[in-house]
Amino acid sequence: MSTSHKKCQSCGMPLKRDAQGGGTNADGSKSTTYCSHCYERGKFLQPDISVQGMQTIVRRKLVEFGMPGFLTGFFTKGIPRLERWQQQAK
Numbered sequence: 001m002s003t004s005h006k007k008c009q010s011c012g013m014p015l016k017r018d019a020q021g022g023g024t025n026a027d028g029s030k031s032t033t034y035c036s037h038c039y040e041r042g043k044f045l046q047p048d049i050s051v052q053g054m055q056t057i058v059r060r061k062l063v064e065f066g067m068p069g070f071l072t073g074f075f076t077k078g079i080p081r082l083e084r085w086q087q088q089a090k
């Protein structure tokens, strides 16, 4: 079994909380790196999004789920350190 992550390496959502159990790779197998909201059939669902854009989306989602605003900042500040965004760094 390949290395699996606890959190989606794109949005930071805990993978065990993903209803689909993770995104899918190009060959249809489960991704252990990205969640189903970010990654499907080997492709990012929002391929051109910036890390700031992702943080905004995740914050909005968390508030929708009833999380207080100050906690969403805490939750999203780790997003730039996730694998997807590291690859884009110069």
Ligand SMILES: [Zn+2]
Pocket (backbone or CB within 6 Å): 008, 009, 010, 011, 012, 013, 034, 035, 036, 037, 038, 039
């Ligand atoms: Zn994700």
